[in-house]
Amino acid sequence: MPLKINIRHLEEKDLHLQGDLPAQELELDDDELVRARRPLLYNLTVRLAGKDVLVAGRLEMTLDCECARCLKPFCFRLAIPDWVLHLPSDGPERAVLQDDVVDLTPYLREAILLEFPQHPLCQSDCEGLPRRADASGQKAEGSGQMPMASAWAELNKLKF
Numbered sequence: 001m002p003l004k005i006n007i008r009h010l011e012e013k014d015l016h017l018q019g020d021l022p023a024q025e026l027e028l029d030d031d032e033l034v035r036a037r038r039p040l041l042y043n044l045t046v047r048l049a050g051k052d053v054l055v056a057g058r059l060e061m062t063l064d065c066e067c068a069r070c071l072k073p074f075c076f077r078l079a080i081p082d083w084v085l086h087l088p089s090d091g092p093e094r095a096v097l098q099d100d101v102v103d104l105t106p107y108l109r110e111a112i113l114l115e116f117p118q119h120p121l122c123q124s125d126c127e128g129l130p131r132r133a134d135a136s137g138q139k140a141e142g143s144g145q146m147p148m149a150s151a152w153a154e155l156n157k158l159k160f
């Protein structure tokens with residue numbers, strides 16, 4: 001089911017939408033390193049501003065990524081805490097209505113695509129596939145930094 005709202009209903013009161021949208025609805029193309037298979041979670045308020053429709057709220061989606069440097073799989077939590085969408089009733093950007101119903105799905109798709117990681121990294125300072133010499137060198141020094149094991153434990157908490 002796409003995410004649709006009937007703007008007639010907004011004339012009476014604001015609408016609160018909370019739920020999840022299956023990833024298939026967003027028709028996101030699979031990237032080699034980024035896969036969107038889990039549902040998009042939304043928590044949105046929709047209201048009328050004059051004749052325009054205003055949507056605001058939070059979007060969240062967990063992406064299954066592969067690190068561009070070390071190729072390890074990891075979860076990337078994409079979150080847009082303050083998403084705002086303004087749908088004018090007029091002009092080139094106006095909302096496309098069908099029997100007073102507007103489909104938010106394409107707008108959600110666009111918002112998510114804009115936040116897709118272009119170069120997914122398991123952690124910002126990932127050093128890629130360790131060469132043998134480097135790996136042993138790091139172990140010898142390894143002070144003050146978070147050990148790899150606990151860094152992975154942190155990442156694993158993100159998995160469901």
Ligand SMILES: [Zn+2]
Pocket residue numbers: 067068069070071072121122123126127128
């Ligand atoms: Zn990595």
